[in-house]
Amino acid sequence: MEAVARKICIIGDFAVGKTSTVARFVHNAFSEKYLTTVGVKIDTREIDTNSGPVKLVIWDIAGTDRFSAIEFSYLRGAAGYLVVADGTRGHTVDVARRLRAEARERYGEVPSVMLVNKADLADEWDTDEATFDSLAQDHAAVFRTSAKTGDNVENAIRTLAEMVAG
């Protein structure tokens, strides 16, 4: 069965771990070194879903706290969003919320999954249960992920893949 291709965008504030999440998902690799993304980096991975094989074309978009025209152009044609925040920087959750709302305003309902990343840094975590509950209302699912250990990364992206595959 020929894989269907789907464009997925990964969005969030800078340095929350978008590129690291994609690197974990596509190459099963992680680097402590921060190399900020300029523009967009595109990666692909094919996975099996309940609806058959899907080729995910992942647009890893440079972090921002507000979309400009350039970033809106990147979002065009996306079948789903991976929205990422950094659990050790509470305000990046607010940024994620805003970006999600801006995207919805421009492109309507598009499936999304929320990733609150850096779960391995439990000591520095400053995101509470109530925040998770409220995020759950905006997204199909919310995950505590760690691109560093790989925790929940596969889960989160597969959840979105199932939704966009059909």
Add this chain to the structure above:
Amino acid sequence: MSTLDIARLPDAVAKIVAAAVPATVVLRVDRLGRLLEAHGDASTVKLSGLGTGKSVFSQLPMLEGSDLGDRNHWACIDNGAGHAVDVDTVPGELDDAWIVLVSVEDRRLAQQQQQLAANEARLMNQRQQKLVDQLVAARSELELRRREAEEALTDKTRFIASMSHEFRTPLTSVIGYAEWLSTALDDTAQRQSRAIVRAGRHMLSLVNNLLEQAQLETNQASARPDCIALRDLVEDIAAIMAPLAAEKGLAFAAFVDPQLPERLVIDEMRVRQILINLLGNAVKFTRTGSVQLNLSSQADQLHIEVADTGPGIAEDDKGRIFTAFKRLEGSQRQVGSGLGLHITLQLVKLLGGSIGLDSEIGRGTKFHVRLPYQDAPAEIPAAASEPAAATTGQHLLLAEDDPDLVQLLQLYLARAGYVLTIVDNGRDAVSEALARQPDLVLMDFNLPIVDGLSAACQLREKGYSGVVVALTGATLDDDRLQAVEAGFDGFIAKPIRMPELMATLQALLA
């Protein structure tokens, strides 16, 4: 791949190509996305093996999801091969579309350096801000805890103050009656009643220590310097200590350096407490020999020396003995509140002085206290030390609800020649004082119906202009302040020391 014939291109495509750097690839696709033609060197944008006739979507995944019938512009896209391109799609006129890829890898690298520096700086700021926030939160948490602890301590002080008031009132009666009896009875009974006086005073000094400690803990205490006759104070103390020493077969002596002024300004109550604590300890711990008190003036300071021939204090213990509730080993048999030296140290500090000791095991201990004092103003009459002569029938209103204390005061005040009116509550105190206009109102703080403070306020409001003196078991500083504001002219602290009471009344009525 063929070279590009600019003339063939639609205007929009030609414009992009003309403005671009040489590393540019131009593709043309049909309605279904099949690659029709490709121009330019694909390797300059890290694309390889572009094959005409095949779907452009599978060859360029970045195009997934986009409608080639629309005009699109995407800036700086890393096509997955680690090379950034700007991508444009332009619909053609022949049911086809043009795709232009322009290398911007140099621009991307430069921008990445800048963006990285900026982001790292922002991260650093955010981390700092978070630390500051945490610090501020920790600080306010601490502040909250501190305030709670302080409030708890204040409650404790209030409790202890009210307890000590409860103790002082009956003690006043015990000591007062015993004093009275010791002048009125035969020899044996006199000795026995003096024992009651001593025990009563000892108990009183323990109660005073407790109250003092509570005040010191809440920093409510402040020095209350007053003009005092030092030799009277020493005589008074000696009268308490000498019999205690005699009971244990110890010699007791007190010396006052003639160089010391007759009168000086210092906090008498605190000095008295210091002396009683130091001498009380000396007598308590010394089995044989003597206890000596020496007062002298050194470098304009009052130098108090308390020497005993007791067991002495080991070098290691010298620092510890000023800590609350430290009883040195081997001395468990001794009684006391365990606060004496601790409070002494606090009191000395409160008065701005210093304390130290010399000691030798088996030989004895010598405590030194140095306290700053001021010379008394020149022409103060030494009235207070004169014996209480019978007065000329001045009228005194006594408001006190403890019948024992009333009886005792009656004995003393009548002997001194005062004409007395007695009431046992604050309401009557006000009405009687206004009706009879006594020279002086001597009034307890804690009176039924209307308390002493309110009664004093009412008296002043209604124009009573005589002297109003408080009889009070509570001696917290802020109580005094309240009392002064209410219109009291003076205080007599319970337990009442009769000679002091007489002197104060005389002075206020002079």
